Amino acid sequence: MIRMLPRLIPRGLSAAVLCGALLAVSLPAAAQEAFKIGLILPLTGPSQSTGKQINAAVKLFMSVNGDMVAGRKVEVILRDDAGVADTTRRVAQELVVKDHVAVLAGFGLTPLALSVAPIATQAKVPMVVMAAATSVITEKSPFIVRTSQTLPQVSSTMGTWAAGQNIRKVVTLVADYGPGLDAEAWFNKAFKAAGGEVLDSLRVPLANPDFAPFLQRVVDTRPDAVFVFTPSGFGAVFIKQFIERGLDKTGIKLIGTGDVTDDDQLNDMGDVTLGVVTAGPYSASHASPENKAFVSAFKAANAGMRPNFMAVFGYDGMQVIYDAIKKTGGKGDGAALVAVMQGAAWESPRGPVAIDPATRDIVQDVYIRKVARVGGELFNEEFATMKQVRDPAHGATP
Numbered sequence: 458m459i460r461m462l463p464r465l466i467p468r469g470l471s472a473a474v475l476c477g478a479l480l481a482v483s484l485p486a487a488a489q490e491a492f493k494i495g496l497i498l499p500l501t502g503p504s505q506s507t508g509k510q511i512n513a514a515v516k517l518f519m520s521v522n523g524d525m526v527a528g529r530k531v532e533v534i535l536r537d538d539a540g541v542a543d544t545t546r547r548v549a550q551e552l553v554v555k556d557h558v559a560v561l562a563g564f565g566l567t568p569l570a571l572s573v574a575p576i577a578t579q580a581k582v583p584m585v586v587m588a589a590a591t592s593v594i595t596e597k598s599p600f601i602v603r604t605s606q607t608l609p610q611v612s613s614t615m616g617t618w619a620a621g622q623n624i625r626k627v628v629t630l631v632a633d634y635g636p637g638l639d640a641e642a643w644f645n646k647a648f649k650a651a652g653g654e655v656l657d658s659l660r661v662p663l664a665n666p667d668f669a670p671f672l673q674r675v676v677d678t679r680p681d682a683v684f685v686f687t688p689s690g691f692g693a694v695f696i697k698q699f700i701e702r703g704l705d706k707t708g709i710k711l712i713g714t715g716d717v718t719d720d721d722q723l724n725d726m727g728d729v730t731l732g733v734v735t736a737g738p739y740s741a742s743h744a745s746p747e748n749k750a751f752v753s754a755f756k757a758a759n760a761g762m763r764p765n766f767m768a769v770f771g772y773d774g775m776q777v778i779y780d781a782i783k784k785t786g787g788k789g790d791g792a793a794l795v796a797v798m799q800g801a802a803w804e805s806p807r808g809p810v811a812i813d814p815a816t817r818d819i820v821q822d823v824y825i826r827k828v829a830r831v832g833g834e835l836f837n838e839e840f841a842t843m844k845q846v847r848d849p850a851h852g853a854t855p
C-alpha cells in the first residue's frame with residue numbers, strides 16, 4: 458500500500474493537500490459514530506421506581522422514534538447510581554472520559570444532580586435533568602437543562618389554590634433536603650400571600666423516614682390541612698403511617714405536591730387517598746390524545762405498568778435531546794446542543810411544555826388534581842389548570 462501511494466498522488470498534489478483530502482474522506486465515517494447518551498439512574502435503592510420509570514420511558518421513546526437521528530446512531534449507556542451521589546459523580550466522570558458521551562441524562566434525586574454539575578461545566582457536556590427538582594440545580598451549570606419540574610413551581614400553585622378553598626390553617630410536612638425545603642418555602646409564601654396561616658413547618662429526614670412523630674404533631678396542632686412533599690417512591694410509606702396514626706379519621710385534609718400520590722404507587726395506597734388534592738404537572742389520566750397514546754404504548758411495553766410523572770419527564774428529556782441532535786446536524790458539540798435546547802417547545806403527554814431560554818428550566822401547565830376511583834383504578838383526576846407556570850424561584854427569594 459505504501460509502495461503504491463506515490464502512484465496514486467496526481468502530479469502537483471502536495472502531501473499536505475493529500476492529507477486534507479484523506480481527512481475529508483474519513484469525516485463521514487466519523488460522523489457515523491454513535492451519539493452516546495450517558496443515562497444515570499437510581500435503578501436500585503429507595504428511589505428505584507424513578508429509575509425503573511425513566512428507563513422504561515427512554516426505551517419507549519427510542520422504539521417509537523428510532524435510533525437514527527441526523528445520520529447518527531443514538532446509543533444509550535445506562536448506569537445505576539443506587540441514589541448515592543458519590544457514585545453518580547464517579548459514573549458521570551467515567552462516561553465523559555472513557556465513553557465520550559455527548560450528553561449526560563437522568564439524575565433521580567437533587568444531590569445526585571448537584572454532584573455532576575461541575576463535570577458538565579468542565580467537560581462542556583449537556584446534562585439533561587429528568588427527575589431532580591430543587592430549583593437551584595439549573596443555576597449550578599450553564600450546561601444543565603431540566604425536563605422534570607421544580608418544587609417551587611408546583612408548591613406555590615398549591616399554596617394559592619388551598620387558600621381559596623376555605624383552608625385557613627396548615628401544617629407543612631416535607632422531606633428534609635433540597636426539594637422539601639423548596640416545597641415548604643414556596644407553599645408557605647403563596648399560602649400566606651393569599652391570606653392563609655402556617656401553624657408549623659415539619660421536616661422529616663430523607664433516609665428511612667419515620668413519619669409517625671411528625672404526624673402526631675400534626676394531630677396535636679389541629680390544622681385544617683397538612684401539606685406534604687415526599688419524593689417519588691416514598692408516598693406509599695407516608696400513607697401507611699398516615700393511616701396507622703389515624704389521621705384519616707381526624708378530618709385534617711391531606712394536600713400536597715403530586716409526588717405523594719405518584720401514579721406508580723397510587724393504586725396500592727388504597728381508598729384512604731380518595732379526595733386527596735395535589736398540584737402536579739402530570740397525571741396518567743390526563744385527557745389528551747398524546748397522553749392516551751403514551752400510556753397505552755408504555756403499558757404495552759412494560760407488562761401493564763402505569764407510567765408516572767418520572768416516565769414523562771424522561772420521555773421529554775429524550776425529546777429535547779433528539780430535537781437538539783437534529784437541529785445541530787448531528788455534530789454533537791455540547792455548547793451548540795444546549796443553545797438549541799433553550800427555547801425548545803413541544804406537546805408532551807403532560808400537555809404543552811417549553812424550555813425557558815433564560816433559565817434552561819421547564820415551563821409547563823400545573824394541574825390541581827383529586828384522587829378518585831375511575832374504572833376500578835385510583836387516578837389523580839385533574840380539575841383545574843394553571844397555564845404555563847415558570848419556576849418562580851429563579852432570581853427570587855421565597
Ligand code: PHB
Nearest residue numbers: 566567589590688689716
Ligand atoms: C429530588 O430529589 O429533587 C426529587 C426527587 C423525587 C421527586 C421530587 C424531587 O419526586
